[in-house]
Amino acid sequence: MARTENDGVERFSETHWKSLRYFNLYRLALATLLFFSALLYPSAFPVLSPDRGLQHLAPAGLYLVSTVAAVILAYRHRQHASMQLTSSVLIDVLVMTILIHAGGGLGSGLGSMLLVTLAGAGLVGQGRLVLFYAAMATLAVLFEQSYRALQNDFDAAGFFQAGIFCAGFFAVAVSARLLARRVIANEALARQRGVDLNNQTMISQRVIEEMQDGVLVLSRDGRVRQSNPRARQMLGLNEASDLGLATCSPELAQGFFDWCRGLGEAAVLTRVPASGFELRASFIPTESSERDVLAFLEDMGRLREQARQMKLAALGRLTANIAHEIRNPLSAISYAGELLHEERRGETYERLLRILMDNTQRLERIVSDVLELGRRDRAYRELIDLRDVLPPFVDECCAREHLPADVVSLELSGLAKLCFDRSHFDQVLWNLVGNALRHSRRSLASVRLLVRDARAAGWVEVHVIDDGEGVSEECRDQIFEPFFTTHHRGTGLGLYIARELCDANEAQLDLDSVGPGADFRLLGRAVGCR
Structure with a gap:
């Protein structure tokens, strides 16, 4: 917040400029009062007696003009702040000294105006300039008192009073400067803490948004005050939802109310009808004024x-x-x-x-x-042209199994390129085709290899379809489990390994349909090999 010097250019903070403007506005108000008092009511002040009012009208007018110029400079010309402040203080010292002399000395009470000026300069000024202002005011008062002593008889009480005022000048200036430094330091600290708090709030908000667990802020009546995206997904809420918890899951709401009454456990297991998620909800009280409750939702399936x-x-x-x-x-x-x-x-x-x-x-x-x-993680993906790879594979497969060439048919369309580790793709293909042959009738086109572009751009589908009995509903959930097999000579690892190798290559393997025969679909990227 303090002034800095860079390449000889003076720079003040916004707080200092605002203080300088307020200081000049005070001077403008004082100058206006003195001018109109000298013009309209010269008897209002001892120094502006009726017979002297017109004599002081010119100095008061010049003082008013100088303060107007200082105000305009402070608002329009944001440069050389120390020079503007110094000129304003020196003009005030000069004017006040003239008024003190015309009013008969410090006894007129106008010496206190210098104290106000130095206090304001101490709040706005920088470093040793504050002491310079106090020194100039001291010299002006001592000069005025010495001049008065030369004109009249020596007055020891007047010099004593002037000394007291001069000591007050330095005390007020230094005190104001120390107060200003403390205020500036506190303001800088408050601003820095505000920035730190804002940064921490943004980080905390981002962490909550990216959490895999759902976070809810619930009122005691069961209404959802705040929620992160994961919680809205689990509960089936949209961005604008401000619903009661019972609307999302009556079972979860009942568990929450039981916990509030001290009758239930801190964790509740429930299933949300709208989203189908099975959740574990934990409730934690907060110290907020509304006595809100934090609810953490964990996806039990995950x-x-x-x-x-x-x-x-x-x-x-x-x-x-x-x-x-x-x-x-x-x-x-x-x-x-x-x-x-x-x-x-x-x-x-x-x-x-x-x-x-x-x-x-x-x-x-x-x-x-x-x-x-065990070698699934060592994947070196490359762009495989299926038009070059699959025809030799089909021939080799039929030759190895001693089958006619028309048992395995091949249909290629679209881009027909796949990002995959070549050895992994060969292993996956042998597992899928071997499994299809084992369950097929081994007649004309009993096993079909179908390659086509997927609906999503940049993806390709490879289907291995057989004409066997297919996969029953009871076995669909277990077909990719390790050591699960329906064939007496199978190991139960073929499909499991095939899916694991697809996962290692950022591809997806699933059973695409239910019915006569089985259709295993490999969905992989056609572009973007890394």
Whole structure:
């Protein structure tokens, strides 16, 4: 708030300019009073006696003109504030000294006007200038008193009175300056705290808006005073909602009222009909004047999903470690089985050996799938042209499964490009097509690979459709769960790994329809590979 000097240019704060304008307005009011008193009522003041009123009319007029000019400068010319203040104070000292001399000395009472001027200058002025103003007033009063002593007899009481006034000049100027510094410091501190509070409020508001949990401010009668976007989404409210809690969820409102009466728990589990969210609401009282209550809403579905993901992640790490330990003895068992297969010891022996080898191969597939799942985070996406990749894949698939070339059909349309890790895409495609072949009739076009542009711009859909019995309603929610399978030779990890690999490539895999056959849809980006 204080004045600064930069490249020799003086700069005052808005507060200082406002104080300077008020100071000049006070001087203008005083000059107007003196001028009209000298003009109309010269007997109103001892210094303006009837026989001297016209003599003082000219100084009073000049003083009025100078104060008008000072006011105009303070409003129009916002430069050289110290120079404007100094000239105003010196003019006041000169005028008041003339009036004091004309009024017969300090006994006229006009010396107090100098005290007011110095107090105002101390509030507005800067640094050592305040002491300069007090020194000039002191010199003026002492000069006037000395001149009076030369004209008349020496008056010791007059000099004593002048000394008291001079000491008062310095005391008032210094006190006013110290008071001004304290006021300026407090104002600067208040402004800085206001800025800090505003910044903190903005940060807190942004944090609340970005919270994954809903936040409500409830009145004691159950009305929603404030809410963050997540809370409005959970409760099915719009921006302009100012409804009672019972309108959103009667069960939640009942739990809130029970808590207010001390009959219920601090946390309530409820389901909101409008949005379908299952919520856990916690209530916390506040110290506001309205005794408002904070309500924190947690999405139980999200919490369960997070817990499931953490559980699966821990399980994945555990199974990956176990898979590494299993692979070595499993390889030894498989090798021993192959050696035993070379011997011919009867039908029972062959059947038991076949069971051993089949289960060994199944364990090998499970181990391979688990290890592949552990590499899902290492995705290096690139733009894959499906017109170049899918035809060789279809040929290889039919050749590997010893199928006619028309069992798997391919339909390409639109952009037919996909941002995906090439090895991940190959794994996903083999899992989906292998699953489709396993459940299909293996006749003409039993498995269809359909590629087309999605409704959203920049996305592409890859459908793997079979003509089997489809997925029942009971299995739809479990089809992507790990180790869930409806085939006696399946591992239950194929679709789960396929979805995990799609997630790692910012794609989506889901079951698109219910009915004859199954339609698995891969939705991925056609542009924007990073």
